[in-house]
Amino acid sequence: MATSVAACSLALAACGSKGEAGASNGAGSGTLTIGASLSLTGKLAREGQLTQEGYQLCQDKVNAQGGVDIGGKKVKLAIQYQDDTSKPDTAAQLVDQFNDKGVKLILSSYGSANTEAQAAVIERNGQVMVDSAGADNKIFSKGYKRTFAVLSPATEYASSIVKAIADLAQPKPKTVVFLSADDGFSKTVTEGGMATAKDKGFTVMQPQYFPNGASDVSSSLTKVKGEKPDVIIGSVHLVEGVAIVKQAKELGVTPAGFGETVAPPTPDFAKTLGTQAEGVLGSSQWTDSTKGEDKYFGTAKQYAADIQKKFGHAPDYHDAEASAACLALVMAADKAGSTSPDKVRDALAGLDTTSFFGKIKFDSTGQNVYKPMAVIQVQNGKAVTVWPTDSAEAKLIWPGTKP
Structure with a gap:
């Protein structure tokens, strides 16, 4: 597993600098790696664990359909997790570590403080992040162009x-x-x-x-x-x-x-x-009566049943918003036909779709103001x-x- 991760990281490093050449290398490795720093310990551990559940179910659902279509080639989705211990400084440092390994596509940590710290690093590094749980409007008042939040604002x-x-x-x-x-x-x-x-x-x-x-x-x-x-x-x-x-x-x-x-x-x-x-x-942010569906999760009712079956508890919105963030990143890579962070970023900016989570669409600041x-x-x-x-x-x- 370590060997495949290293190979994938190198492929993603290439895609960050060589555009379509990187997409070819990424597809050739057979894996699309996404980085996720999460609050698995510390004061936000419970919410962080639910966020990880949502990310994991997304990986399972995407891979059950053969993976992500990158330029006509199916590649498996692999999410790398790191524990940021509920601390913003650590969450930001881990994003840098992912970047050092060539991982340019990121799913956010839990909470606004962690996500705000990450967003500044994402912008500096030329990565792209889909935010599942950082709702504070202030994150999106700073002119960042590479962070997109699927959830309604604070x-x-x-x-x-x-x-x-x-x-x-x-x-x-x-x-x-x-x-x-x-x-x-x-x-x-x-x-x-x-x-x-x-x-x-x-x-x-x-x-x-x-x-x-x-x-x-x-x-x-x-x-x-x-x-x-x-x-x-x-x-x-x-x-x-x-x-x-x-x-x-x-x-x-x-x-x-x-x-x-x-x-x-x-x-x-x-x-x-x-x-x-x-x-x-x-x-x-979500209930099992939310309207909308997509090809990976189906309806909100189907999503609820899948969380119950896999994790043994009724879902709450922390699960769902995490899965929706992962879904948005997958759909953007598919739409871009590339793992280039610049092309995925552009695809996210233009995303306008329904899903089990409701509408996913971003305004010019990166917020989803379209979902009640x-x-x-x-x-x-x-x-x-x-x-x-x-x-x-x-x-x-x-x-x-x-x-």
């Missing part, structure tokens, strides 16, 4: 929850407060959510911030308890999201409903909280789609929390 994460509540909740709540981790992604989420809440006529209270990765958010909850907000929305990841719900119960903070980013669609959320998770809303997010609610221990209504699996239960 500003939509909390905004979608606000829109769902405004559309569906009866009686309509009046006051909203945001509890947010202090990382860049979560702050962008909060800014977008607050703007939407004000636009929808809610009274928006002063947001409360706590350290990224915090498992104790009781101080923030205590500060808002006396204000008795109708809705608490967490701009969080899994650890903080679990903490908000659990500690709110302990402190007697009882809004009509909770909404959170990232955490509720993750299977570990309901598993950890049990009945306390009931009624919590969450925003999701969904809102789920935990009902009977399962995350079900409640908004938008044209893809809803169940009706919103409101109030979402029991007195």
